[in-house]
Amino acid sequence: METKFVLLILTLLLSISVTVRTDYVRPQPRKTLHFPWNPKPPSQPxxxxxxxxxxxxxxxxxxxxxxxxxxxxxxxxxxxxxxxxxxxxxxxxxxxxxxxxxxxxxxxxxxxxxxxxxxxxxxxxxxxxxxTPPAQFPVTFAVAGDLGQTGWTKSTLDHIDQCKYDIHLLPGDLSYADYMQHRWDTFGELVQPLASARPWMVTEGNHEKEKIPLFTDAFQSYNARWKMPFEESGSTSNLYYSFEVAGVHVVMLGSYTDYDELSDQYSWLKADLSKVDRKKTPWLVVLFHVPWYNSNNAHQGEGDGMMAAMEPLLYAAGVDLVLAGHVHAYERSKRVNNGKSDPCGAVHITVGDGGNREGLAAKFRQPQPEWSMFREASFGHGELKIVNSTHAFWSWHRNDDDEPVRSDQVWITSLIGSGCLAEKNYESRKILISP
The missing domain is CATH 2.60.40.380 (Purple acid phosphatase-like, N-terminal)
Structure with a gap:
């Protein structure tokens, strides 16, 4: 009897020790990077x-x-x-x-x-x-939002540098300058090694607003420094635009400019989606800052207004993937629409965990919603490799002790490949082409 009792205790201790070793221990926040003064010739780029x-x-x-x-x-x-x-x-x-x-x-x-x-x-x-990016599949995107200028930012950038990617997508909150304009300059220097070698396609977040009533308009610094191809896509604002690359139509939307049905952004989005040729660009990807599907305690409900106005357009157009930031954690959904799982909806992924100074959003709501597939409060970056017209591989790489650890991965079948677009009747799409 005594021997059995000892064996039972040893088994319990072993079980506890295994649990302790395998549980993920979230690393501590890191300080904001220090940039020593490094004078350069005034004409040097x-x-x-x-x-x-x-x-x-x-x-x-x-x-x-x-x-x-x-x-x-x-x-x-x-x-x-x-x-x-x-x-x-x-x-x-x-x-x-x-x-x-x-x-x-x-x-x-x-x-x-x-x-x-x-x-x-x-x-x-x-x-x-x-x-330059390829003309056809495969094409790979690196994705990281809410970057800032901390030790974790540098770790994220180092990991992205190891990725064989073609374009970097950034769904808002770049420098975290927050009115301190010299931090736009240090951010530009920090990202230059990567941003000078591959295209960085960005959209604005709340930390880009920097509006001071009676003194400064919103997004003045962002618009001056990070000019995107809005005119080439028929937009009248640098805060929203679209572009195409290697069989992918990418739409960058603005969470902090008007988006209701009477807004210029809504009208532009409707026109842009109506012109998408899914034979030429079978994949349709959308980015904006504030997530619509979010089971974290942080920023709950902030995207509801934009979602109510624009999700019907995205659903009718057959958007495959939506990438957002803002919440400082990672989360991936099933295909969803109108608040619940829908095989013909978009996959929503939140990647607002690039390395900002505000820290991680560690508290998630319980129970986990049925549409939420994976969630974790860690710094990291995502990689989206679109292999062909029907299949893409998404992976999320956690920053773990300065090593990129692939913590989540999934194959995504496009709506073109799934047959959803063929099944949708004209009524579900005419919202895009009606006057």
Whole structure:
């Protein structure tokens, strides 16, 4: 009897020790990065980043302290040999006692697909290189929102750098400057190694607003520094736009500009979705900052108004995937629509866990909703590899002791591949094309 009792105790202790070893222990927050003063020649390009600018074109953006520096980009397919050049335009802004440098935006192209180009900004300074996205599948997106400038931000960026991706998607909250304009400059320097080499396609979050009544308009800094291809997609605002790449139509929406049925954004979205050719772009992906499907205690209900106005449009168009930020945790849903599982709805994924200084949103609602498939409050990034017209592989990589750990993964079948779009009748789609 005594021997059996000892064995029972040992078994219980072993069970407890196994549980302790296998449970995920969330790492502690990390401090905001410190950027020592590093003076540069006033004409040297700083904060270089690139974005798509219409078919076969790329926009290169940078900042100089020299107000007379030219907005010229020289480029070619061999190091140091620049066979083409382009000249762009400039802007600048003042914010209370802060005055920005000269912000340059230059569009280059036409460029070959899936090709490495070497380029130089302003006729001097270091040489950069970029790789254009492919013309056809497969295509890979890195996804991380709510980045900020902390130790975890750097870890996330280092992990993304290890990923063989073509485009970075960022659903809002970039620098966390929060009125301190010099932090836009340090953020630009922090992301330059990645953002100068692959297109960064971003949309605004609440930390980009920076509005001071009677003094400063909302999104002044964001719009000046991160110019997206809104005009190329027929939008009148840098806060919402769309682009196409390698069989994917991507729509970037604004959670912090009007979105009701009488708004310009709603009218633009309706027109944009009605023009999508699913034979050319069988995948339809949407990004915005505030999630519509969220079982975290943080930011509950903040996306309900936008969801009520715009989800019917997305459902009628057959959107495959919706990516959001804002909540500082990771969550992936089933295909959902109108608050419940729907095989013809979109998969919603929240990735507002890039590394911000506000910390993680650790408390989730219980019980877990039936539409919620996976959720975890950890810093990390996502990777979306769209393999062909019908299948994509999504994975989320947790920052765990500075190693990227694949914590969640799933194969996603497109609505084109599932037959949902063929099953939908005309009544469900005419909302997009009615006058």
């Amino acid at each position: 700083q904060q270089v980043h690139i974005s798509l600018a219409g078919e076969e074109h790329m926009q290169i953006s940078w900042v100089t302290d020299d107000k007379s520096a030219p907005s010229i980009v020289e480029y070619g397919t061999s190091p140091g040999i620049y066979t083409s050049s382009a000249e762009g335009d400039t802007t600048s802004y003042s914010y209370l006692f802060y005055s920005s440098g000269k912000i340059h935006h230059t569009v280059v192209g036409p460029l070959e697909h899936d090709t490495v180009y070497f380029y130089r900004c302003g006729g001097q300074g270091p040489e950069f290189q970029l790789k």
